[in-house]
Amino acid sequence: MLKFHFHKYKYGKELLVDCFKISEIAGRSISLKELHATTFYEIFLFLEGEGAIIFEGSRLDFKSPVVLLLPPARPRQWDLHTRPDCSMVIFEGEFMETFLKDHLFLHRLHYFGNYDCPPILPLQKNDVNIFQQLTDNIREEIKSQSFDSQQLLRAYLYQLLIQLNRHYTGFYQLKGNLYQNTDMLKFRDFLKKYIREKQTVKEYADLLKMNRNRLNQLCHDTFGKDAHIIIRGELLQSCKNELLGSNKTIAEISYEHNFSAPSNFVRFFKSLAKISPAAYRAEYAD
Structure with missing residues (x-):
């Protein structure tokens, strides 16, 4: 099985978060048919297209607009009906956990460890702008890179993760007390x-x-x-x-x-x- 590791020094100095369009990464796109896993967290924002992901042996069909939320070390394969582009945010767990001084933070998010509900969040049209803006903010900050970018990127990512958790718990009608x-x-x-x-x-x-x-x-x-x-x-x-x-x-x-x-x-x-x-x-x- 293929395993992908995070490229910490892609931008020179160490950075444990990245955001890009899938079309920008040759050879590591969602057209990959082989079974594979990653060592990092992945968030896919599809605004077009449809298909399926075979996640840990279960086939999960989806149709845009939708967010896919994939934790590390979980085997997956793609089966897309078309080859749509999408925005992708990836990050190492320590990028948030060290900053928050909370090694349980990512466990608090229902979508990264929930075996009863799929790691798929369908979006309403009025939700799309919220998540598109946050991913755009992350992408632009990575491109501009200032002395305080690490702190701002953590703030953007934190907001993205919390907003996703709110929508996910609401969509699947989950209890919110896991967070506390x-x-x-x-x-x-x-x-x-x-x-x-x-x-x-x-x-x-x-x-x-x-x-x-x-x-x-x-x-x-x-x-x-x-x-x-x-x-x-x-x-x-x-x-x-x-x-x-x-x-x-x-x-x-x-x-x-x-x-x-x-x-x-x-x-x-x-x-x-x-x-x-x-x-x-x-x-x-x-």
Whole structure:
């Protein structure tokens, strides 16, 4: 699988954010058919065209005007009916997290870690100008580059991310309390770090220094589901990423994810994904 890294010194001095038209980057455009992933966050603003993105094995159709919001390290492929141009904002997580002194900030944004809703935000006509103006501001500031550009770029990007979160939570009718609920943000962070080795509600409750009932209640209030369902979903996602993004055998992936035997892994995967790991890999990784 192809992996793209952020070009920090594209403009000479280190800069961890970029904004451009897709037509400006030869060879790394949305016409790319191969399965690939990035090490950075991506925001695509389509004002024309339609198509689909195969994101972590699921086909997601979209029609402009629309915003696609893709976190790093998630396998994807494009399938566009036309070759429309679009504006794109990319950035490294530390560009915002260091500035805000909040390593959980990007976890607070529903669209970068929500497995129940797609990373797609359809736009109304009156919304387009808001996001087009913010992306234009970022693009122009990068071009002009002054001594205080880093601070202004962070301000523009912060505004863009918050506005997108407001529209996303409204469109999908999500609860907004994730933004304030530090325990649930830590839970999501712990899941990313420890899902290969910790897969029970008790283990995560212990990490959060609370009992299982409290963790279940918080998960139900915030995500509308019990903790064990969220844990199983994260485990499935981690296994999917390995199937698509590595050449490891089914047995290797099963043992790395703490399954006692490959047969148990296959049974778990089929129960949630409705397809075997081998068939999943064959269908989406070619």
